[in-house]
Amino acid sequence: MEESRVTLRQALDDFLEVCRINKASVHTLRNYGKDLDFFLSWLESAYQLTHVNELQLKHLRGWIGYLQKYTTRRGENLDDNTVRQYGVHVQVFCHWLEHEDYIEKPITTKFKLPSVEQKFVPTFTPEEIQKLLDACDEGAVYRPKVHKALTARNRAIVSVLVDTGIRRKELAGLRLRDIDRDMRVLLIHRKGDKWQQVPISREGFKPLHEYLTKYRPQLAAVGGRTKAHKDDPVFLTDMGEQLSIVGVSKLFNRLKKRTGIEDKKVSPHNCRRYMATTQLAMGRSPLDVQRQMGHTTLQMTNKYASLSIEHLQRSHEEFSPLRAKHVKDDRGPTGSGYWDE
Structure with a gap:
């Protein structure tokens, strides 16, 4: 042609x-x-x-x-x-x-994209994270037979998002087979059809483990799932079906109303920002944080290659965002914001 x-x-x-x-x-x-x-x-x-x-x-x-x-x-x-x-x-x-040689003479070498001013996006404070966790209770009026299970599910969702920094889509897509309970590692389906092991701290894993062992079976039973299969979704609705991406967003809309947080976005992505800013403020290596978040570039990949999952697990355990409430002010600012890039 x-x-x-x-x-x-x-x-x-x-x-x-x-x-x-x-x-x-x-x-x-x-x-x-x-x-x-x-x-x-x-x-x-x-x-x-x-x-x-x-x-x-x-x-x-x-x-x-x-x-x-x-x-x-x-x-x-x-x-x-x-x-x-x-x-x-x-x-x-x-x-x-x-x-692909459709164009003989390059036209993009002198093409400059317009610059965009970076906006400072405020993220949560440790006190607001606690408010989110406290607001996870759905109340006995809402599906009384499973409201405790839904409350446990919500706390597990917030804890996992805050502790690991995974994305909303990644959380909704989790399957039972993706959780290594012994290593406390999640297998996450990242952008670009890539898979990555992401560690979760003891404090982050505790509410997830409680939900999986004690409360998830109750929700599964509502949907007629009498026996758990490794391909089953981790997070279920009150009807025992897979919690969708939209369902996660609706949960955070409810949390926003209950907490009264009005000066910032109450969203899964802001939990991700909180994880990054808090860990960096606490002294965790920027390389480890970028690996944790799945932000990879060709330049950074070579540096990431030397990091084993065991090293990342030890580093993450030490700098779990769920421990931020125990950090004194002289350790550095937390919840100060994050450049939304």
Whole structure:
């Protein structure tokens, strides 16, 4: 196929197919498809441009300028982060076009993405973490036969999120086989279809163990699960079904109302921020924290390679966020915030 005859729409289909082969998530594929379709539609409208060999640097710059002036149906402008994200997706697509020789002359080397001001995102304090744990009680009025089981489940969820820093999706996807109770290690399905062992401290594991051994069977019985199977989900609803990602979010919406925390987001992701900022403030190695969170780059991977799970377990045990309430003020600030990157 001659590059001069390849349309941008054909190239986009090829790009998305490569992403699928490389096991990009459904979410990633949807976002790339939507954003790049918007970009190609704009090129067709503004420049009558339809073929790959017609694409130039001025078009990429014009796209950013268009987005910065773009007004939504609600009469709102796009925020800087959204504009940059559109730019990132176009940049990745064009890099791929260059790499696959769809484009002879590179156009991305001089393409600069708009800078975005980093915003300081406040995270929880140790006192607020305790409020969240105290607010886990669903009350006897709500499903009276299983309210104790739901309360134990909620405490296990908050404890696991705060202690390990795993993501909402990762928590909802946990299966019984993913928990090593002897080692106190969770096998987490990370982004990019990768698996990682993540340690959990004794204090974090205690409410999880209590839920698994004493209360989860009660919820499972409601759903007709008389015998636990290794492929069964860890966290169940009041009907004995798998707790979904949306279900986790709804739980935190209820916790927000009960705690009265209004000056910050009450979300699983803020538990993740709390874990990171607290452990760093307590002196844990930044490398260990990044490994714990699953934030990996090519540069950092070589440094992570020397860290065994045993080393990570010992380090995490010492710096469990659930012990933060015992830390004196002279040890450093906790709950001071986290750069949301």
